[in-house]
Amino acid sequence: MNTCQKFSILRSLNKKGKGYCVLLIVILAILLVIGMFLSTSIGSVKIPLSEIVTSIRSGDRTLKAYIIIMFVRIPRTLAAVLAGCALSVSGAVLQSVLNNSLASPNVIGVNSGAGLFTVLIAAFFPASLHLATPAAFAGALLAVFSVYFIARKTGASKTTIVLSGVAVSSFIGAITDTLLTLKPDTVFARTAFLIGGFSGITMEKIRFAGIWIVIAMVIAFLMSRDMNVLMLGDESARSLGLNTGRVRFVCMILSALLAGSAVSFAGQIGFVGLIVPHTARIFTGQDNRILLPVSALLGGIFVLMCDLLARILFAPFEIPAGIIMSFLGGPFFIYLLIKAKKGQQYD
Secondary structure (H helix, E strand, O other): OOOHHHHHHHHEEEEOOOOHHHHHHHHHHHHHHHHHHHHHHOOOOOOOOHHHHHHHHHOOOOOHHHHHHHHHHHHHHHHHHHHHHHHHHHHHHHHOOOOOOOOOOOOHHHHHHHHHHHHHHHHHHHHHHHHHHHHHHHHHHHHHHHHHHHHHHHHOOHHHHHHHHHHHHHHHHHHHHHHHHHHHOOOHHHHHHHHHOOOOOHHHHHHHHHHHHHHHHHHHOOOHHHHHOOOHHHHHHOOOOOOHHHHHHHHHHHHHHHHHHHHHHOOOOOOOHHHHHHHHHHHOOOHHHHHHHHHHHHHHHHHHHHHHHHHOOOOOOOOOOOHHHHHHHHHHHHHHHHHHHOOOOOO
16 A cells, blocks of 8 residues: 555545544443443343442442442453453554554464463462563563564565464463463463453452553553554655654554553453454544544443353353454454455555
């Protein structure tokens, strides 16, 4: 895609009026709130909305409904929303700064890197699990810059970035499997962590990570204009006065922080950062100023619904939410590869 075409794409984003964008965000916010209520209500024990409100207002810790809502459902719901927002925005940022619509945290190894460092903390420093989030961030950062370095050294085409990510992800995955095999008593449940899910989530597990997710998303939203300029290509962006190296570096750090924080409590959930930004672009186009907040809201809704399906599809048994996302994400990724090959967009 040449520079003129890119300018054309960015100009076309202005066709989405301010009223349309506000309405879209309001609708998605309402749907997210509805999804949160459904997530709090539905499970192995169904709790009517009226009972949810009554239990929370009463604050009676002896009520069964209050215990389920406050210590099981609400932490799980918040975890799903935070993970969905974080991974979706992380994917959208990666796709913008790498100029590659196939990029996502799990495809290029960011999730694997975060997972490896989280397992390292759990295996060797079980008394310091509060370090899981910074460790996951460090692992995600290592993975994303490893992929970027390899791609730059071998010719940074869009296909090369994806293939480098697959290679790095496979290598990191092998190390993680080795650790879990040698340290079978690691506090993380092997299957649940590698697949990803929200069973057993507590507020303590998400409090620290949640703060960093919110901070990183706010910074990403503030940098959305710079991301738009970066999409014009490095030469054009530099001619407009943008420090492309600094913007790309900061954005990749933000993406790693978002993905790493989510992996630290949700496990290696895949494909959220791929499916959601592509879906969001149907409604927003390429403009990151609206794409990022819409991706965040859609991500929260998507992960909530996947988690809800994981709870009710085989009730009273429950499957990890990551399985549902893999069922949806695998075919979606294949579709993108076929579409990319036909359009010669990523070679």
